[in-house]
Amino acid sequence: MSDAIVTATGVEKRFDDQPVLTGIDLDVRPGEIVLLMGPNGVGKSVFMSCLAGSTAPDAGEIELFDGLTPDRSSAQSSVMLQGTMTDPDLTGRENLQFYEDLHPRGTDEWEALAERLELGADLDRLVREYSGGMERKVEIASALSADVPLYLLDEPTAELDLAMIQTLHDLLLARRDEGKAFLVTSHTPLDARIADRIAFVQNGRVVADGEPETLLDDLPPVVRVRGGVPDEDRLLGERAFRRGDEIRGFLPAEADVDAIAASVDGDARVELDPPSYTDLFNYHTYVGPEVAEGKGTGGRARKPVTN
Numbered sequence: 361m362s363d364a365i366v367t368a369t370g371v372e373k374r375f376d377d378q379p380v381l382t383g384i385d386l387d388v389r390p391g392e393i394v395l396l397m398g399p400n401g402v403g404k405s406v407f408m409s410c411l412a413g414s415t416a417p418d419a420g421e422i423e424l425f426d427g428l429t430p431d432r433s434s435a436q437s438s439v440m441l442q443g444t445m446t447d448p449d450l451t452g453r454e455n456l457q458f459y460e461d462l463h464p465r466g467t468d469e470w471e472a473l474a475e476r477l478e479l480g481a482d483l484d485r486l487v488r489e490y491s492g493g494m495e496r497k498v499e500i501a502s503a504l505s506a507d508v509p510l511y512l513l514d515e516p517t518a519e520l521d522l523a524m525i526q527t528l529h530d531l532l533l534a535r536r537d538e539g540k541a542f543l544v545t546s547h548t549p550l551d552a553r554i555a556d557r558i559a560f561v562q563n564g565r566v567v568a569d570g571e572p573e574t575l576l577d578d579l580p581p582v583v584r585v586r587g588g589v590p591d592e593d594r595l596l597g598e599r600a601f602r603r604g605d606e607i608r609g610f611l612p613a614e615a616d617v618d619a620i621a622a623s624v625d626g627d628a629r630v631e632l633d634p635p636s637y638t639d640l641f642n643y644h645t646y647v648g649p650e651v652a653e654g655k656g657t658g659g660r661a662r663k664p665v666t667n
């Protein structure tokens with residue numbers, strides 16, 4: 361029997377006959393941080409708003425806690441949906457107080473959270489004067505101030521600087537250790553550091569779901585080439601992932617490092633490298649197992665990330 365507090369099965373959503381979600385399956389259990397990753401526009405926010413009860417799926421089922429629908433469980437979860445939480449004509453403090461009053465389990469913990477997020481000095485300014493990152497901090501402090509077992513956070517680290525991302529990670533990990541559950545959307549590989557599980561969304565469904573270490577172990581070998589350009593067809597996918605004069609790519613099953621070394625200039629260094637979270641993101645977003653198995657052409661979408 362599952363102890364999941366979020367169970368999504370076959371969730372579908374289309375807009376104007378344009379399919380966005382084509383059958384999302386996902387569970388979240390108490391005391392875990394689940395990261396929902398995928399490139400821009402893949403449907404992460406649409407799925408989150410289905411879980412929040414603000415968008416109705418066209419098909420599939422969503423159960424929260426003991427068989428509740430999203431609209432009947434809103435008191436037990438706290439939701440941060442991008443750009444929908446603040447009133448620009450109120451100050452940061454007024455926005456935070458409003459959320460405390462609005463949410464059935466709202467608390468005044470937003471004051472401490474605002475300090476942690478270094479927003480304290482700006483709390484009495486109008487939100488319309490805030491930067492994108494400051495507005496995001498108000499949304500984060502609002503969502504986390506409710507004392508609930510489940511938090512649904514849509515791209516909380518977007519627009520935060522690296523130090524703030526670390527602070528937010530610390531906040532989430534501390535609550536996770538108290539048994540709280542988080543579903544967090546992201547396209548920042550850095551966020552994988554705090555994930556107990558990562559689910560990758562592609563073409564409207566979850567294409568990989570597992571513990572980060574397991575997902576890393578399941579990747580094809582990663583090869584790093586420095587100071588030379590290998591024949592591109594020696595690496596998986598249409599594109600290798602370039603950063604300066606360094607190229608990273610995934611090794612096809614039939615290839616070996618020596619074959620790649622033979623295809624580059626004499627001075628170039630070719631070596632296997634342990635996979636990073638960025639490699640993991642690139643693989644599930646831009647390459648995919650169908651390419652590794654020789655069933656596709658790769659280059660799923662847009663540009664790979666290199667940080």
Ligand SMILES: Nc1ncnc2c1ncn2[C@@H]1O[C@H](COP(=O)(O)OP(=O)(O)OP(=O)(O)O)[C@@H](O)[C@H]1O
Nearest residue numbers: 375380398399400401402403404405406407515547
């Ligand atoms: N209300 C709507 N009406 C029509 N199309 C919509 C609506 N909401 C979302 N979409 C479309 O659904 C798709 C998925 O959008 P969504 O915001 O969920 O992507 P995302 O994965 O969260 O992307 P990002 O990482 O950029 O936030 C997009 O093509 C978007 O244009």
